[in-house]
Amino acid sequence: MAGTEDAYTAEPFVPRRGGLPALRAAAADCRGCPLHRDATQTVFGAGQASARVMLVGEQPGDQEDRQGKPFVGPAGHLLDRALAEAGIDPADAYVTNAVKHFKFTRAEPRKRRIHKAPTLREMTACGPWLAAELDRVQPELIVVLGATAGKALLGSSFRVTRVRGTVLEEEIHGRPERLVPTVHPSAVLRADDREGAYRGLVSDLKVAVRALG
Ligand code: URA
Ligand code: SF4
Numbered sequence: 330m331a332g333t334e335d336a337y338t339a340e341p342f343v344p345r346r347g348g349l350p351a352l353r354a355a356a357a358d359c360r361g362c363p364l365h366r367d368a369t370q371t372v373f374g375a376g377q378a379s380a381r382v383m384l385v386g387e388q389p390g391d392q393e394d395r396q397g398k399p400f401v402g403p404a405g406h407l408l409d410r411a412l413a414e415a416g417i418d419p420a421d422a423y424v425t426n427a428v429k430h431f432k433f434t435r436a437e438p439r440k441r442r443i444h445k446a447p448t449l450r451e452m453t454a455c456g457p458w459l460a461a462e463l464d465r466v467q468p469e470l471i472v473v474l475g476a477t478a479g480k481a482l483l484g485s486s487f488r489v490t491r492v493r494g495t496v497l498e499e500e501i502h503g504r505p506e507r508l509v510p511t512v513h514p515s516a517v518l519r520a521d522d523r524e525g526a527y528r529g530l531v532s533d534l535k536v537a538v539r540a541l542g
Pocket of ligand 1: 386387388389390393398399400401402404405426515
């Protein structure tokens with residue numbers, strides 16, 4: 330059952346039929362795991378069903394939680410800049426997250442909300458939404474942004490440092506997919522050598538551009 334201790338899953342909330350708008354509307358009421366309780370709203374993916382490339386991040390951050398759209402905060406601004414530099418029009422990409430609700434802690438009541446990484450259990454619970462997005466969009470290429478997205482799509486043995494900037498071919502939810510993993514834009518913002526980390530992100534995204542042809 331959804332919402333019980335041992336079986337968190339979005340599955341009963343995901344409509345079998347309908348396009349992205351139907352999915353988005355249903356996701357707004359998802360109670361598949363406890364993360365919906367403290368977050369402001371579901372942050373579903375954004376973009377056209379005709380998008381050739383799907384970008385998958387971790388989970389919404391503070392700004393995304395307030396605005397209800399993925400990658401609209403500082404990490405999103407950096408990502409948009411990197412995409413444009415690599416030659417991907419952000420408007421041509423479908424952008425989403427492995428987990429659709431913001432997970433956070435507060436050091437003190439009413440203080441700033443601090444991002445907390447989702448657990449494997451929460452990623453697994455939210456997986457049916459990502460599977461449904463892949464089914465409706467059928468992208469030619471998936472750009473995997475960081476370790477959480479990688480584990481959600483490719484399993485817990487995924488290591489971003491080992492496979493970043495390469496084209497992987499894997500079966501995901503029964504469909505053969507091509508994926509290009511790279512670092513998460515938030516990791517670029519936190520890096521000591523921010524410029525070097527940014528160049529690395531752009532160079533991985535260029536691999537994605539070449540793979541799209
Ligand atoms: N980080 C993510 O992984 N996703 C967002 O939407 C914003 C920040
Ligand atoms: Fe549903 Fe995912 Fe939100 Fe959990 S995080 S309530 S599974 S949409």
